Amino acid sequence: MTIVIGVGNDFRRDDGAGPAVVEALRGRVAATLAVTDGEPARLITLWAGADLAIVVDAVRAEPPVPGRIHDLGAETAALARRPVTGHSLGLGDAVALGLAVGQMPVRLRVLAIEGHDFGLGRGLTPRVAAAVITVADRIAASLPSAMKESHPS
Amino acid sequence: MTHRNDRTLKVGALARVEGEGAMYVRVRDQDVEEVRLDIYEPPRFFEAFLRGRAHTEPPDITARICGICPVAYQMSACQAVEAACGVTVDGVLRDLRRLLYCGEWIESHALHVYLLHAPDFLGYAGAVELARDHRDIVERGLRLKKAGNTLLEVLGGRAIHPVNVRVGGFYRTPERAELGPLAETLRRALDDALATVEWAAAFEFPDFTHDHEYLALTADRYPLEGGTLRSTAGRVFTAAEFEEQIVEEQIPHSTALHARFSDGGMYLTGPLARYALNRDRLSPLALEAADRAGLGAECRNPFRSVLVRAVEIVYAVDEALRIIDGYEPPPRPSVPVPPRKGTGHGVTEAPRGTLYHRYDIGPDGLIRAARIVPPTSQNQAAIEDDMRRFVTTRLHLDDHALTHQCEQAIRNYDPCISCSTHFLDLTVDRS
Numbered sequence: 001m002t003i004v005i006g007v008g009n010d011f012r013r014d015d016g017a018g019p020a021v022v023e024a025l026r027g028r029v030a031a032t033l034a035v036t037d038g039e040p041a042r043l044i045t046l047w048a049g050a051d052l053a054i055v056v057d058a059v060r061a062e063p064p065v066p067g068r069i070h071d072l073g074a075e076t077a078a079l080a081r082r083p084v085t086g087h088s089l090g091l092g093d094a095v096a097l098g099l100a101v102g103q104m105p106v107r108l109r110v111l112a113i114e115g116h117d118f119g120l121g122r123g124l125t126p127r128v129a130a131a132v133i134t135v136a137d138r139i140a141a142s143l144p145s146a147m148k149e150s151h152p153s
Numbered sequence: 154m155t156h157r158n159d160r161t162l163k164v165g166a167l168a169r170v171e172g173e174g175a176m177y178v179r180v181r182d183q184d185v186e187e188v189r190l191d192i193y194e195p196p197r198f199f200e201a202f203l204r205g206r207a208h209t210e211p212p213d214i215t216a217r218i219c220g221i222c223p224v225a226y227q228m229s230a231c232q233a234v235e236a237a238c239g240v241t242v243d244g245v246l247r248d249l250r251r252l253l254y255c256g257e258w259i260e261s262h263a264l265h266v267y268l269l270h271a272p273d274f275l276g277y278a279g280a281v282e283l284a285r286d287h288r289d290i291v292e293r294g295l296r297l298k299k300a301g302n303t304l305l306e307v308l309g310g311r312a313i314h315p316v317n318v319r320v321g322g323f324y325r326t327p328e329r330a331e332l333g334p335l336a337e338t339l340r341r342a343l344d345d346a347l348a349t350v351e352w353a354a355a356f357e358f359p360d361f362t363h364d365h366e367y368l369a370l371t372a373d374r375y376p377l378e379g380g381t382l383r384s385t386a387g388r389v390f391t392a393a394e395f396e397e398q399i400v401e402e403q404i405p406h407s408t409a410l411h412a413r414f415s416d417g418g419m420y421l422t423g424p425l426a427r428y429a430l431n432r433d434r435l436s437p438l439a440l441e442a443a444d445r446a447g448l449g450a451e452c453r454n455p456f457r458s459v460l461v462r463a464v465e466i467v468y469a470v471d472e473a474l475r476i477i478d479g480y481e482p483p484p485r486p487s488v489p490v491p492p493r494k495g496t497g498h499g500v501t502e503a504p505r506g507t508l509y510h511r512y513d514i515g516p517d518g519l520i521r522a523a524r525i526v527p528p529t530s531q532n533q534a535a536i537e538d539d540m541r542r543f544v545t546t547r548l549h550l551d552d553h554a555l556t557h558q559c560e561q562a563i564r565n566y567d568p569c570i571s572c573s574t575h576f577l578d579l580t581v582d583r584s
Contacts, residue, residue, distance in 0.1 A: 009217075009220070011217050035313075036313060037220035037313055039220065039221070039264070040268070040280075041264060041268065041295055041298050041299075042302070042312070042313070044295070045295075045299055045302065093279075093280075093281065096281040097268075097280060097281050097284060097291070100281050100284035100285050100288065100291070101284050101288055101291055101292055101295065102288075103295075
């Protein structure tokens with residue numbers, strides 16, 4: 001089973017990048033699509049048992065390059081050692097916890113998009129919106145096309 | 154320049170709380186001069202956001218304020234809008250709302266007890282370190298959390314911001330058969346919940362008590378989706394009287410408002426308050442668990458709130474099973490709530506405490522004004538007061554140890570900075 005998980009809150013501007021990628025993939029790929037808020041236990045529940053989990057999340061970086069895409073392959077151990085996202089309980093915690101309780105996908109790929117504005121409100125900034133399209137295309141190219149699609153939470 | 158006896162402790166980033174914020178403590182000559190829970194994220198503009206929206210929209214819009222307690226927002230919003238429109242939702246639909254709320258309590262409390270709070274008592278830096286040594290325990294916490302999640306998915310359509318709740322009831326109510334597998338999941342969860350109480354009862358709790366006035370809803374059953382507000386000092390008032398009884402004031406260091414009683418008194422809401430005011434309304438099983446855990450008529454040590462949360466998980470699982478066992482699908486999934494001009498108030502018990510909503514609706518059915526008072530902003534004054542006393546008795550500790558203990562103490566309140574504004578950090582300062 002392959003799952004693509006968009007992490008973020010689309011009421012916090014660029015934090016909505018992950019969910020936007022998932023929206024852009026609807027109907028295009030043969031994979032389970034899910035959106036969540038980055039809370040580790042929820043992430044673990046979603047990806048446990050998957051052959052491949054692709055997580056798309058917005059990140060803050062210093063210095064920032066809004067729209068820059070980080071494609072993190074199987075660097076799960078490294079992810080577990082440092083906070084990756086702006087969420088107080090983030091992806092790094094989820095990977096570390098998943099490893100500790102043996103609930104990881106066989107393969108994990110993380111696509112992180114650097115955000116610019118995490119303020120209140122809807123809508124992505126232009127560079128992040130462009131990166132969303134790039135990331136969605138990249139994921140679509142790496143997965144089989146949609147035959148049918150399921151929509152958990 | 155720092156004087157030898159002056160120190161400022163700063164905890165710049167509070168870990169294991171929901172959101173981000175900061176704690177600042179200034180000590181001078183062995184006196185704790187200042188304690189602030191700084192909440193510096195911009196305030197949530199949801200109240201303004203709601204103006205001009207249809208009376209049917211608050212449950213969906215306000216659910217987005219918090220990923221941990223969206224049901225609380227939906228329930229308070231529905232109750233307030235229905236009150237404004239003169240409609241009462243009762244019977245099976247009210248039971249289903251209560252059932253949904255149980256799912257949120259289970260999920261939120263399991264997250265806090267296992268992943269955020271327990272590591273403090275067991276000497277671990279966090280849940281990951283705890284899991285490395287005690288995988289079975291963390292797995293139990295994750296199972297409990299998942300049971301709550303499953304309940305939210307079955308009844309709410311999805312776990313994070315449920316989509317099946319509407320003013321007047323639900324878009325769709327489940328068939329009896331759909332709840333069968335859920336009941337099985339919950340029956341297994343009940344064993345995990347009871348084991349959680351037994352496990353937490355063995356923690357060593359720091360010696361610390363407070364005497365805050367506690368405020369919680371009270372009702373025929375342990376309070377979730379409604380009731381009358383009561384305090385341990387004998388105050389009694391309804392949701393409609395909330396703004397007469399409670400005032401919010403601007404505090405310079407916080408973008409969240411501080412709530413106090415209108416006579417100036419601070420108060421605490423949440424599990425400790427609910428338990429003190431409603432202990433006799435717990436189910437027999439939950440009450441027995443509370444007694445076995447050594448919780449008396451009330452609990453005045455905030456560190457022991459982890460135990461009260463564990464008892465509330467038992468209650469929520471037990472109550473969910475009671476509702477499912479007696480469930481007969483209602484004739485229709487919702488009752489009509491035609492808009493009318495008026496003002497309505499709603500208070501329900503979010504996992505962290507009382508959550509108040511008020512809506513003024515115009516003759517066109519659009520919202521003219523909205524007011525939302527989340528539990529963490531109500532608790533902020535009492536949390537700061539506790540921290541001041543807590544630090545005063547621990548000034549002999551070095552900065553590192555004191556900072557660490559302050560962080561633990563803040564986690565007692567499970568502060569949801571996401572709700573009160575957004576994120577939290579901690580700073581201790583001995584200047």
